Amino acid sequence: MSDYLIENSSFKQIRKSIVSSLVGQLGSQSFNFALGLMLLTKTGSSLSFAASQVIGPIISLLFVPLVGPTVDRLSKKQVIAVSQIVTIGGLIGYALSLRYFAFTILPPTLILIAILAVSDQFTLTAYNAGAKGLVLDDHQTKLRGLQQSAGAIGQFIAPILGAALYSVVPFTLFVMIEVSCELVTLGIALSLNFQLNSGTGEKQTGQEDLSFSAGLTFFKKQKTLISLLVLALFLNFCVGAFTIGIASVLITSLKFSATTYGFVQSAFVFGSMLSGLVISQMKASKYPLQKVWGAMIGIALCLLVFGIVPFVFEKSVLTAGLIMVTSFILAGISNLVNVPFFSWLGEHIPEQMQGRIFGLVTTFATALTPINFAIFGCLYDVKTLPTLTMNLWIFSCCSLGVLSLYVIGRVILKIDLKHVTIVD
Incomplete structure (x- = not known):
C-alpha cells in the first residue's frame, strides 16, 4: 500500500x-x-x-x-x-x-x-x-x-x-x-484495522513472558515512567478537589444558584473539549513530556485561585466569573499533561507490554477516583472551620503539593523529560 x-x-x-x-x-x-x-x-x-x-x-x-x-x-x-x-x-x-x-x-x-x-x-x-x-x-x-x-x-x-x-x-x-x-x-x-501502522501489530513470537508478574517487573524498572505516573495521579487527585470543593463552596456556602454552578461545570467541559481539539491540530512534538513542567505551574496557580477567590470576594459576580474562567483554563492545562503522556506511552512502550502497562495506569487512575471523592468529601464536612476557610486551606495545600513535586522532580531529582528512555 x-x-x-x-x-x-x-x-x-x-x-x-x-x-x-x-x-x-x-x-x-x-x-x-x-x-x-x-x-x-x-x-x-x-x-x-x-x-x-x-x-x-x-x-x-x-x-x-x-x-x-x-x-x-x-x-x-x-x-x-x-x-x-x-x-x-x-x-x-x-x-x-x-x-x-x-x-x-x-x-x-x-x-x-x-x-x-x-x-x-x-x-x-x-x-x-x-x-x-x-x-x-x-x-x-x-x-x-x-x-x-x-x-x-x-x-x-x-x-x-x-x-x-x-x-x-x-x-x-x-x-x-x-x-x-x-x-x-x-x-x-x-x-x-489494528495493524495499519507497519512495524506494529499483534504478532507474538511465542517466546515472550506474557504473565502479569513479568509486566509488573518491567514496570518497576521504568523509574521515569513511575515518576510521571505519580505526578499525573497527584495532579488528577488535586483536580478532584475542584469537583467536590467548588460544588460545596458555590452552592452550600455562598448560595449561588444551580445555574451558576452549571456554568462553572460547563466551562470545565468546554475547556477540555477545546484543548483536545487544539492538541489534535498541533504537530507532533519531539519532546512531548516537557510540557508537564509548565503544566504543573499552571495547575498550581489555578488551584490557588480556587482557594483565594471565594475567600476574598465571597458571593459576587467577580467570584463566579473568575472561577468559571479558571475552570476553563484548568481543564485545558490538564489535557497538556494527560494527552502527551498517553501518546508517549503508546509510542514507546513495547507492543507486547502495552496491555499490561496501560491496564496498570488506567486502573490506578480509576481506583483513585472514589478515594479522591471520599477524602475531599470528608474534609468539606469538617465543621471546626468555616467552609470558605477550609476551602482556602485545601486548595492552598494542593497548590503547594504540586509546586513541591515540581521542585523535587525538576530541581532536586533533575528528571530529564526530554530524553526519557524505556529500560528493557
Whole structure:
C-alpha cells in the first residue's frame, strides 16, 4: 500500500474512532446517569447510590492481573469484540430481569455495574494498547486529542440527555437504547484495522513472558515512567478537589444558584473539549513530556485561585466569573499533561507490554477516583472551620503539593523529560 493510501486510511480510522468514542460516551454516560437516578428513586437510599459508584473501581482493581496479560496475548479487535458482546448481553439480561426484581433492584444493578466495569476495562485497555497499530505515529496525538474532545462532549450532553430520556421513556427502553449504542461501537470496532501502522501489530513470537508478574517487573524498572505516573495521579487527585470543593463552596456556602454552578461545570467541559481539539491540530512534538513542567505551574496557580477567590470576594459576580474562567483554563492545562503522556506511552512502550502497562495506569487512575471523592468529601464536612476557610486551606495545600513535586522532580531529582528512555 502506498504512503498516500496508508495516510488516508489512518485518517479514516481516526474518524471512525472518534465516532465510536462519541457514541459510546453518550450512551454509557447517559445510561449511568439514569441508572443513578433510578437507584435513588427506587431505593430512596444514598447508600445504595454510593455502592453503585464504588463497586466499579473495586472490580476494576481486582481484574488488573487478568486484563493486561489477556490484551497482550490476544488480538486487540478480538478482545474489544468479546467485551462489547458481554456488555450487550449483560444489558439485555438486566432489562429482562427488571420485571422480576421490581422491589429488590439493587442486587441486579450492582451485578450489571460489575459486568460493565470489567468489560469497559478490557475495551479501554485494548484500545489504548492498540492505538499504535491503529494510526500512524504522526497521528497518535491527533487521535488522543480528538478522543479527549469527544469524551468532553459526551460528558456535557450525557446528563441532559439522560435526565430527559429517563423522564419520558420506561427504563427498560432506556436500557435497549444503550444496547443500540453498544452495537454501533461494536460494528465500528470490527471495521478497524489494528495493524495499519507497519512495524506494529499483534504478532507474538511465542517466546515472550506474557504473565502479569513479568509486566509488573518491567514496570518497576521504568523509574521515569513511575515518576510521571505519580505526578499525573497527584495532579488528577488535586483536580478532584475542584469537583467536590467548588460544588460545596458555590452552592452550600455562598448560595449561588444551580445555574451558576452549571456554568462553572460547563466551562470545565468546554475547556477540555477545546484543548483536545487544539492538541489534535498541533504537530507532533519531539519532546512531548516537557510540557508537564509548565503544566504543573499552571495547575498550581489555578488551584490557588480556587482557594483565594471565594475567600476574598465571597458571593459576587467577580467570584463566579473568575472561577468559571479558571475552570476553563484548568481543564485545558490538564489535557497538556494527560494527552502527551498517553501518546508517549503508546509510542514507546513495547507492543507486547502495552496491555499490561496501560491496564496498570488506567486502573490506578480509576481506583483513585472514589478515594479522591471520599477524602475531599470528608474534609468539606469538617465543621471546626468555616467552609470558605477550609476551602482556602485545601486548595492552598494542593497548590503547594504540586509546586513541591515540581521542585523535587525538576530541581532536586533533575528528571530529564526530554530524553526519557524505556529500560528493557
